[in-house]
Amino acid sequence: MPSTRYFFILFALLLLSVGIPALIQAQEDSNCPALVQQALESVGNSCTNLDRNNACYGFNRVNATFAEVQPEDFFDAPSDRTNLTALQSIQTAPLDSPENIWGIAVMNVQANVPGSLPGQAVVFMLLGDAKVENAVDPADAFTPVEPVNVTVLTTANARSGPSTNNNVISSVPQGTQLQADGLNSDKTWARVLLNGAPAWISRDLLQPEVQGTLAALPIIDANTLTPMQAFYFKTGVSDVSCTESPPSILVVQGPEKVKVNLTVNGANIEMGSTIGLMTTESNRMVVMTIDGSVTAGGIEIPAGFALEVPLSEDGKSPNGPWTNFRSLTPEELNALDPLKNLPPGLFHYPIDLPTLGEIAQTRAAISAPVISDVPETTPDPDGSEATPEASEATPEASGEACTSLVATSPLDAANVGNQTFTWTSTPGAESYRWVLLDANSAVLSLIETGLQTTFTANLLPTYSSVIQWEGQALAGGQVLCSTQRVIIPLIGGGQSAEPTHTPEEECEERGGVWVNNECHRESS
DSSP, rough: OOOHHHHHHHHHHHHHHHHHHOOOOOOOOHHHHHHHHHHHOOOOOOHOOOOOOOOEEESOOOEEEEESOTTTTTTSSSTTTGGGGGGEEEEOOOBBTTTTTTOOEEEEEEETOOOOSSSSSSSEEEESSEEEEOOSSSOOOOOOOOEEEESSSSSEEESSSSSSSSSSEEOOOOOEEEEEOOOOOOTEEEEETTEEEEEEEGGGGGGESSSSTTTSSOOOOOOOOOSEEEEEEEEEEOSSSSTTSSSEEEEEEEEOOOEEEETTEEEEEEESSSSEEEEEOSSSEEEEEEEEEEETEEEEETTTEEEEEBBBBTTBBBBBBBBBEEEEOHHHHHHHGGGGGSGGSSSSSSSOOOHHHHHHHHHHHHHHHSSOOOOOOOEOEEEEEEEOOOOOOOOOOOOOOOTTOOOEOOOEEEESSEEEEEEEEOOTEEEEEEEETTTTEEEEEEEEEOOOOOOEEOOTTTTTTTEEEEEEEEEEEEEEEEEOOOOEEEEOOOOOOOOOOOOHHHHHHHTTTETEEEOOOOOO
């Protein structure tokens, strides 16, 4: 009998040692959905109607640093707000359901959104283990001005930038009244608001309502940055306690139909959409397009796709080319699904994730026309190295190409460096897209060109020695048709991304001395 009693005591102790932690874990999991719901409701109540260039303390663990000393109780509780000019950094805490902690913060960033769009800004939402640091010096931060009324003197082209080299967005009839809020560096072009989006029109074609007001507008160029338009960010990699919670992420959403320019960890991106930004344990930055499209590193990232770039050791600049263009996985989409539950009043429009079917359709439109005859290689006359033979343009494999949409140049070969690609136009196209792929149909670059049927690209020596390219006609955001896929050799391509020797080592091997970033050799 005693031995039986001891057995039950030991068994009970074992249950305590194993069962209680399991019970605690179960309680942690059950607490998580309630915490997430509480946090999102709190943020929705605390941070609505946030002014431009302001930040809001969303939920219960947000740390911030400022350019100047602030009172001890400044920006330390939900619903507290601060101007972005004073903000140096903002950091939110990872989800910890047992401690009832989950950091959320919201910022409304002016970026390059015209002042003529009342109340419109770029929404930043930090969720979980995320940190954003302002890279715009407060002394250099641009302050937008009230727009001025102008009238178009004669039919004018509205362009995507202040130059005739930029795409034509629309033709504006004589007598059209617009609002302008800035000039380019030499004051020959004015930025106007056209159909809810910024555009540029030659200043000579505009007449201000009040004499002198157009000339007095501020300069807007690549160096014109509002607070937080350039920033550094980092996200942590932490376990998610429940399916109701999104991962640690920075969600960024711009106004509809407005292209927003941001400098993120030293890299320039242009977005007209909702994106997710994350960093990985291997110090890479990941840009995910949730809605619309993003352009980074010369590659357009459509909805449901991602692109990555390695970062420097301090995380503040790119440390290599953008790579790993890919579609989001089902697991990633499931992890992002809780973003649809974010408070709608904080964003310009609801967050709507693409479906796997929509992603598959986009992938097919990008890379489906695969040519079966990949160019073979033939040895050079001296037998030293194989060189791909030039391939003539091959008819469209998908059978969906418009007969009038034809790739025109280059058809035989391309060179590393700046190379211009051209194709013909086709009726019904609302815009065009240039697509570059390697020999295995992996996307190297993807750029919308507006109504222009030409695009000059910087082809890198690290691209494959054989490339493929095509032009696509778009209507309603979908591929209407495409040119034939052209497969040609890239002269100078196929080089290793990482040189086997540094310039200093190569200089020494040639008997030189490396001084002031140059190799010097003594003359014989």
